Amino acid sequence: MRTGLGSGRIIGLSLLLLAAHLAACHEPGNTRSVLAKAAVDADALDFGEVPVGEWREKIVRLRNVGYVPFHALDALGLKGDPSYEIAFEGEGRVMPGSEKLVRVRFHPLAEGPIDETVHVTTDANSGREHTVRVSGQGVPSPIRIHPALLDFETLEVDSERTLRLTITNPGDLPLTVTVKGAAADSFLTDTITVPPLSTQQVETRYLPKDLGDMRAMVEVKPCATCTPTTAELAGRSVASAFVFDPEPVPFDLIPVHERTKSFTRARNITWRPVTIMGLSTNDRAFTPLNPLRALEVQPGEQVDVPLEFAARSSGPNLGMLTVGYESDKPRQSQVILDARGGRPTLAVAPLSLDFGELPVGGKVGRTIRLSNGGSNGNLYFRSVRGTGAAQHFSVDVPMRGTQPYPWMAGTAWPTLGAEDIPIAPGADGLDLTVYFEPKDEGPWQATLVLVSDDLFNPERTIVLTGRARATGPCVYELKPQPMLDFGNVEPGRGAVLGFYFRNPGRAECAVKDIHLSNDGGGAFFMPGGRLAGGVVEYDTAFSAMIAFRPKAPGEFQGELRMTVNNPAYPTVTLPIRGVSLASCLVAAPAYVDFGPIRYDCPAMPRRTLLSNQCATPITLGGVHMGTGTSNQFQQLTPLALPRTLAPGEGVEVEFSYARNVHGQHYTPYFVSADQDPAPLLVPLLAETNHEGLQLDRFIQGTDSQLDVLFVVSNTTTMDTYQARLKAALPGWVERARQQGVDLRLGVTSTGLGARSVCGGPAQGGEAGRLVPVNGSRARAISSTSATAAATVQANIDEVGLCHNLVQGLETMRQGLSSPLATSPDDPRTPLPNDGNLGFLRATARLAVVVVSDEDDHSGFDPESYVQFLQALKGTGMSHRTQLYALVPTDSRCTTAGGPGPRFSTVAQRTGGAVDSICTGDYGPFLDKLLQRAGQPQADFSLSATPNGTAEMSVRVQGTRLPDDQWTYDSARNAVIFDSAAVPTTGQTIEVRYRSACVTTPWTPAP
Structure with a gap:
């Protein structure tokens, strides 16, 4: 029984202890110690920079930090961005102290910042959900392309060459390959994608259809928005494999029946060897001395090509050498054979001067330009002479810019000699001013003959015309009086004053030869230079400056002189005086300049400081306004005089300007100091302009009404280009009719002077007259005529192929200005009715179309022709006149001259257009004229x-x-x-x- 009782006690005790323990587990603090707890080791991941297409991996650790297990349920990206992959080991039990891995992989598919949020879930009591911020930067993929420049070098147009690029793709995204750039159409690749993680050979072809240097690039990238990796593509397309040096091939000038030899070198400028198959010329006067048959020429190699020229006629001769060769197919290269020698040629513009009408005793000047139309060596100008009524005309000394060339000592008008003045080819030239100074009334005509060492045309003639009318004696007013006094001007400084000439009488004043007859040894000069003269109408006036700047101290006397149409007192003089000595008195500024002021704009007062720049006192004794050209200035500052100025002391003086009289005004202000021999000069300067109430008037032109002047070169190399122009005309005239544009068409040549070999009524020197100059066909042709195109074609044929000098800008100016444009007859020629009256319509637009295979040799600056065209239709109407030029612009064909600036400059400055004369079809170029003329001006x-x-x-x-x-x-x-x-x-x-x-x-x- 004890044993059983004892056992029961033990069991009961155990149950009691268990109950107690269980009871203890339900206490709050002890309950927490046995809950499932989950945690992660990071709340953010930063992958940094990762090339597009590459992978990077980071790990998030999910840990059990409690005492009981839990289940990991899921891990995923909340945004679902495909650039991130999240690998989770799957659902599973996580024991206390254990962990589970969440693998985050970054694989950027584009460039730029890419963010994601990783969400982790568990069934733990604590830490059921966790979020981890994930960031990364996609950067360009390190794609490699070799070589960085793929140079196809030089090849002929319409041929091809293939080279290889090596592209290495380091990523696991496929790469796209494209060709971009200005000449992308000329390059082609056989690959459009490069597989991931591979290296691929990409065949790239260059197939040029146009001439010139071409650039493009291959772009490779793994995504549409990614930064491309590039390789440059370069190539040059030429018309033929050979370039020639020299080009054109020069030959000496030789007499008829003689022979001379020359040569050129043909160099292969393409990337591949070519084989010369033979040589030929288009003129039997030129003969290749070595046929060069079946000769292979390597890239960059050159071969000599000797030739002979046998003169069969006098004068210049041009031919063409054709080199036939094989490359990818049979091809040709051509070079001009030039038996002209590029010899210096005297070019003169204009070839006639009409001075209009002047009163007897008047004088007016016009300038002609002498230039060298050759290309090789200087031309030498030698003399000038006058024939006919030469006593009513005169010439000034030749000028190159501001450099005068005096006439040879001992010669006098009407025959003046020069010391062989050189004129270089190109932009160089001499200006010669010709004067009309009639001594009697009536019409007068003379011929000016210019002489040079031009082998073929040693003399050029210019027709001089003018008319003189009788007039009454001139009555004038000249200021200042009695002299122009500069007072004292400090040595080393200069001063400007001026004179004023007014006509208060009823008769007009013809004033000429306004100059310093005595310049005081160079102390006085006219800043604008001597004045030829002009006509001063009743109650009108003019002013001009005179400057004083002596080279050394002293006292100086000078004189201004001019001539007027008063028989009793024909010579007018004005004494000039000036002193240049050191003075203690200084004005700062040394002059008071109000500048140009509008009549209705206020003139702000201006000041100068009068100061003592010496070490001892000086005394101002007096101030006053001297005699000038007007009384427009006033001293505003009163000065109590005498006044002593201590060393360095000064006093300010203020002036006003009335601005109520138009024109330039010059007044001396004088300040006297003790011990100075002459008062100090302070020039007062101003100019009053219009009051600013502006009225611009215009007349609306007829819409769809266009006058077109064709200026066609008549040199010996123009046959092909004249034919192209004629071929384009019928279709162009028909398109004008369809568009309702009313055309009036005229043709003239680039020939300014006659050339005997040309023949015909003008001998190739139309000088702006519409062809035919004898009126054998219509000269101003309306597009309403059924035969308009055919008539213009026939007139282009009339231009001919005979001249040796292109002066198209001057022939254009002559043809569109008086007397040609305003008269039915050119009074300077014997031919009747050869004027251009009736061609220009006041309300029509005007287009000048130049067709020439070399640049202009008119000599004058192109800007003068720009200004002429802009002013032709009147004020505010400059945009109704343009020049269009079909001239050499590049090397696509061989022309008589290379690209030049003169025709192109005028076309561009007037709003016209320029295209290559080598263009096969001139129709599209002419259509630009119709587009401009088809609408009314707005x-x-x-x-x-x-x-x-x-x-x-x-x-x-x-x-x-x-x-x-x-x-x-x-x-x-x-x-x-x-x-x-x-x-x-x-x-x-x-x-x-x-x-x-x-x-x-x-x-x-x-």
Whole structure:
């Protein structure tokens, strides 16, 4: 029984202890100690920069930090970004102290920041959910392309070459391969994708269809927005494998029946060897001395090509050498054979000067340009002479820029000799001013003969015409009087004053030869140079500057002299005086310049400081306004005199300017100091301009009305290009009819002077006259005529192929200006009715079309022709006249001259267009003229800058338009009509506005 009782006690005790223990487990603190707890070892992962297509891996550890197990349920990315992969070992029991791994792999599919959030779930009592922020940066893949530059070198157009690129893809994304760039159409790859983790050879072909240097690039990238890895593609396409040196091939000038030899070198500039199959020329006067048959020429290799020229006629001769060769197929290279020798040729423009009408005793000058139309060596100008009524004309010394070339001592007009003045080819030239100074009334004509060492044309002639009318004796007013006094001007400095000439009488004043008859040993000069003269009408005036700048201290006397049409007192003189001695008195600034001021704009007062620059006191004894050209200036600062100035002391003097008289004004202000032999000069200078109330007038041209002047070169190499122009005309004229554009067409040549070998009524020297100059066919052709195109074609044939000098800009100017443009007959030629009256229509647009295989040799600066064309239709109408040029622009074909700036510059500056004369079809180029002429003008450029639009008004036919029917475009300085308000043909447009008050700083000549 004890034993049983004892056992029962033990069991009961155990149950009691267990119960107690269980009871203890339900206490709050003890309950927590046995809960399942989950934790992760990081709340953020940063992969940093990873190239697109590569992998990086990081681990998140899920740990059991409790005392009882739990189950890991899931791990996933909340955003689902495909650039991240999350690998979880699967659901499973995690024992206390154990861990489970969550693997996060980053595989960027694009460049830039890529974020994700990893979500981990468990069934633990604590830590059921965890989020881990994940970030990474996709960066460009390190793709390799070799070589970085794939240079296909030089090959002929319409041929091809294949080279290889090696592309290495380091990632597990496929790469796309594309060709980009300006010349992408000329390159092609055989691969568009490169597989992952591979290196591939990519064949790239260059197939040029156009000429010139070409650039493109291969772009390789693993995604559409990824930064591409590139390799540059380069190639050059040429018309043929050979270039020649020299080109053209020069030959000596030789007499008829003689022979001379020359040579050129043909160099293979392409990447592959070629085989010369033979040589030929288009003129039997030229003979290859070595046939060079079946000769292989390596890349970069050159071969000598000897030739012979046998003169079969006198004068220049051009031929063509053709080199036949094999490369990818049979091809040809050509080079010009030049038996002209590039010899210096005297070019003169213009070839006639009409001085208009002057009063007897007047004088007016015109300038001619002498230039060298050759290409090899200097031309030497030797002399000039006058025939006919030469006593009424004269010439100045030749000038190269500002450099004069005196005539040979002992010669006098009408025959003047020169010391062989050189003129280089190209832009060099001499300017020769010719004067008309009639001594008696009536029409006068003379011929000016220019002599040079030009082998073929040693003399060029210029016709001089002018008319003189009788007039009454001139009555004049000349200021200042009794002399022009400069006072004292500090040595080393200069000063400017001026004189004023006015005609208060009823008879016109013919004033000429305005110059310094005594310049005081060079101390006095006219900054603008001597004046030839002009006509001063009743109650009009002119002013000019005279400067004083002595080379050494002293006292100087000079004289201004001019001639007027007053038989009793024909010579007018004005004494000039000046002193240049050291003085303690100094003016700063040394002159007071108000500059150009508008009549209605305020003139701000201006000051100068009079100071003592010596070490001892000086005394100002007096100040006064000297005699000048007007009384427009006033001293505003009163000075109590005498006044002693201590060393360094100064006093400011302020002046005003009345600005109520138009023109330039010069007044001396004199300041006297003790011991100075002459008062100090402070020049007061100003100019009053128009008050700014501007009125611009325009006449609306006829829409779809266009005058076209074809200026066609008549040199010996133009046959191909004249044929292309003729071929384009029928279709172009028909398109003009279909578009409703009314054309008036005329043709002239680039020949300015006659050439005996040309024959015909003008001997190739139309000088701007429309062809045919004898009127044997219509010269101004309307497109309404059924035979318009055929007539223009026949007139182009009339131009011929005989001349040796292109002076198209000058022939254009001659043809469009007086007397040709305004008269039915050219008074300078014996041919009747050879004027161009009736070609230009006042309301029509004008297009000048130049067709020439070399540049212009007119000599004058192209800007002078630009300004001529811009002014031709009147103020504000410059955009109604353009020049278009079909001239050499590149090397796509061989022309008589290379690309030159003169024709192209004028075309571009007038808003026209330029294209290569080598273009096969001229029709598209001519169509540009129709596009410009097909609409009425809606924009009108203003002659001055408006001071805003508040005072601007626009009237059409006198009726003011509402402001909503026009706008002012400040960028173009133009009034632009609304489409519904564009003026109709013949209507007058008036734009009134106040121009801006603008003061332009001006510094007088020293």
